[in-house]
Amino acid sequence: MLPPTPRLPEARALIDMDRYFVVHAPRQTGKTTALRTLASELTAEGEVAALVFSCERAKVARDDVGWGESMLLDSIRAAARRSGWPDELLPPDPWPQATPGSRIDVALSEWCRRSPRRVVLFFDEIDALQGDSLISFLCQLRDGHNARPEGHPFPTSVILCGLRDVRDYKTAVGADPGRCNPTSPFNIVTESLRLGDFTADQIAELYDQHTQATGQEFTKDAIDRVFELTQGQPWLVNAIAHEITFNMGVTGAIVSEQVEDAKERLIRARATHLDALAARLHEPRVKRVMEPIVAGAHYTDRHITDDLSYARDLGLITQKPPPQVANPIYREVILRVLGDLTEQNIHADPHSFVLPDGRFDLARLLEEFVVFWREHGEVLIQQEGYHEAACQIILMAFLHRLVNGGGYLDREYAAGTKRLDVLIRWPHTGPDGERLIQREAMELKVWRAGENDPKPEGLAQLDRYLDRLTLTTGVLVIFDRRPEAPPWKDRGSFEQATTPSGRQVTVLRG
Incomplete structure (x- = not known):
């Protein structure tokens, strides 16, 4: 495994500045691993209580704001207990009572008031929140963030981590002018932080760890072919190596022909990651992006910009124009x-x-x-x-x-x-x-x-x-x-x- 924190060098600086921001990347690129490592490092330094937890269980709540809040608070408490922190750092038990629609604000405020350290929260899988639950959550974060200068106790830094960039959270609440602007605390940079794909050198570094541990070498041609086929997509990089060394049982030096065979086996097997990609193709937003790419046609709809951003956030297309599929696989x-x-x-x-x-x-x-x-x-x-x-x-x-x-x-x-x-x-x-x-x-x-x-x-x-x-x-x-x-x-x-x-x-x- 590559060291996670160097892949997000800006995150530490933003947390030290008490900023709220978004980290986004496609599925299975190492987001959660990087966040957990960063949270552990911050907490070990003694001034911060940094916690990573998943919002995934709250997906079922959708428009039920109270249920969504309960799910989130339960996830926070469970993650804090698993962390092994001393009692003085743990959140209140029970959480304070509050009206649905304000429970996140009240609960986090009470935790921060009691905590001897600054609280930093990583909301992983934030994409799981939908509908009114997402709207209420973002609005409460905004209110808590904006009240901090007035002495309101609240997390000093909040990081939303998921597939999408900050603009899609704004889209999620609709264009109703009567609703709050929940994204304002996150407008700290022109682009939110994106966890990038591996470079060719990073692939070589990753595979060299395997060589050091087992003596089995990846030839330079094999590494070059992996980068060419995957363009550094982390799941694909790891999946090809696993396919060769484990499922194919190759014992000698690994060459480019075996990389080609592993690629074909992964595609035929429709591994979970690739199956998820296939399922996306018939989403209307994805289809509007992909059909002109396959046809070689020009985009004529001036509203395609948001769909292109969505496809980029999912890792389906390249980050820079002209739009093309992200990698040969x-x-x-x-x-x-x-x-x-x-x-x-x-x-x-x-x-x-x-x-x-x-x-x-x-x-x-x-x-x-x-x-x-x-x-x-x-x-x-x-x-x-x-x-x-x-x-x-x-x-x-x-x-x-x-x-x-x-x-x-x-x-x-x-x-x-x-x-x-x-x-x-x-x-x-x-x-x-x-x-x-x-x-x-x-x-x-x-x-x-x-x-x-x-x-x-x-x-x-x-x-x-x-x-x-x-x-x-x-x-x-x-x-x-x-x-x-x-x-x-x-x-x-x-x-x-x-x-x-x-x-x-x-x-x-x-």
Whole structure:
């Protein structure tokens, strides 16, 4: 485990300044561990009683303010008892009686009045609070915070920890001007603190702890591949290493090929973390963000900013523009989940696409896709929830079904690019027994109503993609979504074309 507190260097300074603030990060990134370590360090210094506790049990209360308050106060007391603190630091038992809607304020005030130390509280899993319970809680925190200069005893520092940034707590209380502005105590910085992903050096440091403990080494290529696949997402970094060392039972030095195998096993198993990601895809706020990313389309709704912030807080997309999926593993999971319906309709045998020399028969795959597209495309497009990205999702599902048995698919897509790039990597054995990798590149474009033929733009984009991959040829797929598109029975024509740099490529019009 990496030392937690260096991952939140600003938090200690803000607590020393008696500030109220938010720490947010996606699930399973180490938030709770970091907070517990920080609270233990603060308490051990002797001037502060710092306590971390979960708000999760209060989720069931929703709009029942009194029940929500009881749940929160019970969680505080239970966490304090588990801490092993001396009696003089523990909260009052019982809590003082108060009217529902003011019990948090009254209870915390009485605790702070009695405590010989400054009280610092970490409200972990704050996202669990919903409805009127959340509104009442935030308003009470605001009132207690603002009354401190008048001598009102109250926690000197409060940290809300969850998935969301402070702006989403403001959204949670609605726009009713009659309600209080509960976020004002938390406006201490332009951005609330975000627990970041691991750097490549931190992954190496983490894995080196395993090497020191067991003697088993992660090669530099393996570490680089882990960072490339995960972009440092902490749960993925740990899950891949656990999959290799425990479930796969690898005993020697760990290499990049085993990282690739572990990634595939995690995705196939739909581990809890990845299952939670999949469940998010059909939330309206997430769909509004993800559909243009998969389709390569531009955002046209000026209200998308809040949805983008929400998706970033969940860790689904990159923190900086242009919006794209946070890491290659998520990219693969998203397209697999969205393409599941299509995969159920694919009956071709993946083994039949392997040539006698062990290479993959891409030309035959494209021909088989044309047959599939003519027969099922129209129905699948109508049934696809991500309607604007339906063509990309269907082809990706077809490729995944027939390639992933013995090869790998690398996908690149982002909002505003007007394309989806695909690289097929197919391992095979050469005539002299050497291990070779066949690489085939494809680019997907969509011809929409009112637009010009995207072929010239697609050839230029494919040219740049092939140049980056150092490949001499590729495939451009153009899906026609115009009302005047040819009948479905006539779709799927092939032609040869030349890119601006002179590469010969195949164009498939669907």
